[in-house]
Amino acid sequence: MGPIGIFDSGYGGLTVFREIVSKLPQYDYVYLGDNARVPYGTRSFETVYAYTKECVEKLFAMDCRLVVLACNTASAKALRTIQQCDLPLYADLRRVLGVIRPTTEVIGQYSHTRHVGILATPGTVKSGSYPLEIEKFFPDINVYQQACPLWVPLVENNELDSPGAAYFVEREINRLLKQSDQIDTIVLACTHYPLLLPLIERFLPAHIHLLSQGGLVANSLTDYLHRHPDVENLCTTGGTIRFFTTDNAADFEEKAGIFYGKPVKATELKTLLI
Structure with a gap:
């Protein structure tokens, strides 16, 4: 038995973690941020998998039998391989979950136009x-994507109220909405983005439903x-x-409080294999 492990490439996963703790305060938790190798978003599938696997194994070594990848990039580029290739090699029960499926399996409940x-x-x-x-759960939904390469640096540099942040948030929202005038639901598919929520809502039409992943x-x-008492036990x-x-x-603690909503005390892990 052990704590629930929460992993992210840096700080963003703390926005998910605080919602998990709020919902399930009774459990013990270990949060691990791979801040030394952030960002993951620009790295190859192979690199993200290698980094994520190493950090998951570190959490396993801390007696975490259940690990949540509170990172969209790690969930997108590493989760499937870890679940299919690595977990079966362990003799005991271990589970690794991501943040993409919990979002995609409910998206159909929010969209009426079926344009997301x-x-x-x-x-x-x-x-x-x-x-x-999304196609697995709701094959009738049309999906439109917009990359926002500067949003994470804006958040991590605490430029939330700057003119530059307003410009780039408005630009990417407009680029997304130009893809379809029927979009009625938008997913913030990065755990950093909730900190930009006031700006995003400023430039988003009122009729569009905005989904943040934490809840x-x-x-x-x-x-x-x-549903899995064997894991819960x-x-x-x-x-x-x-x-x-x-x-x-010390650097982690300075920024982490912004994402987690309260001060945190952290310990540095000095051993990295890669």
Whole structure:
């Protein structure tokens, strides 16, 4: 038995993590941010898989038997390979979940026109994961994607209120909406983007439903644990939370509070294999 592991390439996964803790405060958690090698979005499938696998194994070594990839890029480029090729090699029960499926399996409940937009990093867009997953659940939905390469740097450099942020947020939203005038639902398919929510809502038509992943993932994890008591029984309950980063702990703590909504205390992991 052990804590639930939460992994992200950096800070964005904290927006998902805080929703999970809010929904399921009774469990113990370990959060690991691979800040030393961020960003993942511009890296190859092979590199993202190698980095993600290493961090998942680090969480396994901390007794986490259930790990959530709170990162769209890792979920898009590494999750399937880890689930199909790596987990079967373990003799005991281990599970790794992502953030894409919890979003795509409910998207049909929100869209009436069946035209859905995706705002994401270039890596997530290039992977095609959202159109593929949405088609599995709702083959009648038309999906339109727009890469937002500058949104993550704007968030991580705390430029949320700058004129540049307003310009690039408006530009990418307009580019997405030009693809179809029937879009009625948009998914923020990057865990950094909730911090841009006020700007995004400023430039988004009022009739469009905006979905952020944190609450959806928290609800999905709750349902998953109810449906899989064998996994739930491996998760310790004590309400403890530990934060780890592969980079400088003080630097992580300075920015992490912005994403998590409260101050955090982190420990640096000094061993990286790659």
